[in-house]
Amino acid sequence: MTGATEATAGASPAPEGRRKERLDRGLKVRTEGLYAVNSYREITYLVGPRLLLILGLAVLPLLLPNLYWQRVLCVAGAYALLAISFDFLANYVGLVCVGGAFMTGVGGFTAGIFTYYLHVPWPISILLGTVLGAALVTLIWLPSLPLRGIYFAILTFMFPFLARGVILALGILGGTEGLGPVAGMDNIWIENYLVIVVLLVAVFGLRRLVGEDAGIVLRGVKDNDMAVQASGISVTRTKAKGLFIGSLAGCFAGAYIVHLYNFMGTSLFATDYSILPIAAAVMGGSGTLAGPMLGALILTPLSELLRGFGQLRVVLYALVLVGFILFKPEGLLNWLTRKYHQFEKWTKV
Amino acid sequence: MNDEVILEIKGLTKQFGGVTAVNNVDLTLHRHDILGVIGPNGSGKTTLVNLITGFVKPTKGKIIYLGHNITGKTPHVIADRGIARTFQVMRPYATLAAYKNLIVPLSSPRVKRMVGGSLGDRDAVAIDILEEVGFERDAYVPYKLASSLPLGYLKRLELARCLALRPDLIICDEVFSGLSMAEIATMVPVMERLHDAGLTIIMIEHRLRELFRLANRVIVLNFGSKIADGVPAEVMEMEEVKAAYMGTEAVPC
Numbered sequence: 001m002t003g004a005t006e007a008t009a010g011a012s013p014a015p016e017g018r019r020k021e022r023l024d025r026g027l028k029v030r031t032e033g034l035y036a037v038n039s040y041r042e043i044t045y046l047v048g049p050r051l052l053l054i055l056g057l058a059v060l061p062l063l064l065p066n067l068y069w070q071r072v073l074c075v076a077g078a079y080a081l082l083a084i085s086f087d088f089l090a091n092y093v094g095l096v097c098v099g100g101a102f103m104t105g106v107g108g109f110t111a112g113i114f115t116y117y118l119h120v121p122w123p124i125s126i127l128l129g130t131v132l133g134a135a136l137v138t139l140i141w142l143p144s145l146p147l148r149g150i151y152f153a154i155l156t157f158m159f160p161f162l163a164r165g166v167i168l169a170l171g172i173l174g175g176t177e178g179l180g181p182v183a184g185m186d187n188i189w190i191e192n193y194l195v196i197v198v199l200l201v202a203v204f205g206l207r208r209l210v211g212e213d214a215g216i217v218l219r220g221v222k223d224n225d226m227a228v229q230a231s232g233i234s235v236t237r238t239k240a241k242g243l244f245i246g247s248l249a250g251c252f253a254g255a256y257i258v259h260l261y262n263f264m265g266t267s268l269f270a271t272d273y274s275i276l277p278i279a280a281a282v283m284g285g286s287g288t289l290a291g292p293m294l295g296a297l298i299l300t301p302l303s304e305l306l307r308g309f310g311q312l313r314v315v316l317y318a319l320v321l322v323g324f325i326l327f328k329p330e331g332l333l334n335w336l337t338r339k340y341h342q343f344e345k346w347t348k349v
Numbered sequence: 350m351n352d353e354v355i356l357e358i359k360g361l362t363k364q365f366g367g368v369t370a371v372n373n374v375d376l377t378l379h380r381h382d383i384l385g386v387i388g389p390n391g392s393g394k395t396t397l398v399n400l401i402t403g404f405v406k407p408t409k410g411k412i413i414y415l416g417h418n419i420t421g422k423t424p425h426v427i428a429d430r431g432i433a434r435t436f437q438v439m440r441p442y443a444t445l446a447a448y449k450n451l452i453v454p455l456s457s458p459r460v461k462r463m464v465g466g467s468l469g470d471r472d473a474v475a476i477d478i479l480e481e482v483g484f485e486r487d488a489y490v491p492y493k494l495a496s497s498l499p500l501g502y503l504k505r506l507e508l509a510r511c512l513a514l515r516p517d518l519i520i521c522d523e524v525f526s527g528l529s530m531a532e533i534a535t536m537v538p539v540m541e542r543l544h545d546a547g548l549t550i551i552m553i554e555h556r557l558r559e560l561f562r563l564a565n566r567v568i569v570l571n572f573g574s575k576i577a578d579g580v581p582a583e584v585m586e587m588e589e590v591k592a593a594y595m596g597t598e599a600v601p602c
């Protein structure tokens with residue numbers, strides 16, 4: 001709240017008699033909490049990073065050299081939505097969901113069925129895939145919501161394999177072959193900007209939600225679910241609401257991918273959709289929502305470069321995950337935010 | 350006191366494996382009572398609270414609240430009916446400011462129902478409630494991060510979280526323990542005001558002097574059984590109570 005000082009931990013060995021101190025910038029204190037913002041400088045300080053994010057994403061497609069990298073941006077956008085979904089569920093609802101691939105699969109097949117069988121126009125299919133898919137995911141995982149921590153994680157991780165197995169064994173929904181062509185967006189600019197707009201809506205929308213009363217109840221469930229029950233609120237119902245909101249992002253990703261590739265098949269349940277978002281979330285900064293998105297936007301192109309090396313991609317995720325957990329557990333965005341708000345100086349002790 | 354029975358407990362028993370934590374307890378509570386519950390450590394006081402509030406399911410027995418059988422109901426349903434409780438082990442929503450902790454109960458269906466629509470500015474209501482239990486608004490204490498609050502304020506925050514639910518019955522599990530004499534001296538009038546405002550209160554407390562001043566009735570638990578039930582002055586003098594409660598441990602805590 002105030003300009004608290006804090007000694008740096010570890011890092012470089014401090015010279016005798018001196019110590020590195022971190023101080024909050026005066027502006028940070030002025031622009032948060034009880035104070036009112038009343039100068040251009042303060043407004044810029046607050047709005048600057050947000051504006052940078054919006055403008056950066058807006059010009060990004062224009063800066064890409066060719067169609068190939070524009071396609072990579074689309075895929076990265078889908079992963080970024082999954083990363084945001086993971087971050088929101090893990091840090092604001094207390095559900096560690098390791099089953100992103102189940103969301104892409106359910107969202108993808110739901111949307112794909114509308115387009116492929118019923119010839120519904122793609123924007124409506126994607127919308128239906130997102131909303132109905134999220135409802136379906138929530139319904140299917142409803143019985144597992146009382147499970148805690150690792151048990152919920154394991155269960156959600158198994159679901160994509162289960163769904164894939166059912167489709168392959170019964171030969172339904174295209175079985176091993178998959179179904180196509182699914183009439184898609186078929187315009188790279190629409191494909192790029194659709195995912196960018198949805199990303200911005202997801203990040204800013206969720207960041208706003210977690211600060212509002214409904215979001216505070218969700219966070220309450222994460223912090224202390226017994227106190228929430230003692231306050232006359234059903235924990236299961238609250239978690240279900242949170243899961244539905246988180247699944248919207250994941251199911252959109254699946255619905256979008258189907259209309260990007262003009263194809264739907266069991267690859268929608270691929271384990272990459274479960275794992276990469278977690279690495280991205282850890283790398284970008286847990287609990288920041290925007291950080292995991294940035295993480296995915298960095299990690300996906302990197303993994304794309306390694307496409308020729310097959311399984312090496314998994315090694316990349318693993319290395320990023322382990323590296324950040326060990327050396328920078330706060331993640332990129334938390335680190336950047338700290339640098340933005342604080343300065344360091346040496347003081348005598 | 351009022352004659353309306355607010356809570357009736359019949360033959361309530363809870364066994365954890367071989368341990369009988371609560372043993373065949375009967376209890377009738379009238380509206381506007383302040384009931385003190387005392388007993389040595391491990392005598393089943395917290396388990397009794399957990400049974401009434403649904404956090405633990407009884408092995409045997411019945412709990413009737415305002416004429417409804419609430420035995421075996423889930424905690425949020427019981428809270429929704431109007432029974433609020435504090436937790437002996439406090440875990441506030443650490444990442445939130447103190448007043449934001451009250452947003453959870455203030456968003457509950459019960460509160461929505463009781464105010465008949467919108468509460469207006471929930472933040473303002475939350476700060477008013479915190480002020481009632483002794484958070485100094487002028488010193489910006491309600492705005493402090495919950496994780497940074499000292500023990501005394503955490504206990505008050507627990508109490509405030511209960512009040513925000515607009516309960517009829519409030520069960521306080523050792524809200525005075527760990528507090529300094531000065532802090533307790535400020536809490537006693539708070540409890541008196543809540544009682545004057547019409548609340549029925551069950552207080553589990555080791556601080557007998559303050560408890561006996563507040564309570565109009567006291568029960569004593571020992572090894573899960575109720576061994577005494579009466580007005581404070583009588584209970585104080587009973588031989589079994591002296592033996593069970595004060596005999597072995599001079600200063601129970």
Ligand SMILES: Nc1ncnc2c1ncn2[C@@H]1O[C@H](COP(=O)(O)OP(=O)(O)O)[C@@H](O)[C@H]1O
Nearest residue numbers: 365368370388389390391392393394395396397
């Ligand atoms: N969840 C539980 N599982 C097993 N035993 C328990 C549990 N909760 C309480 N007990 C046992 O029940 C007895 C009563 O405990 P408790 O109600 O916490 O006592 P008090 O609050 O009076 O100190 C103790 O012997 C305790 O070990």
Ligand SMILES: [Mg+2]
Nearest residue numbers: 394395396437
């Ligand atoms: Mg206890």
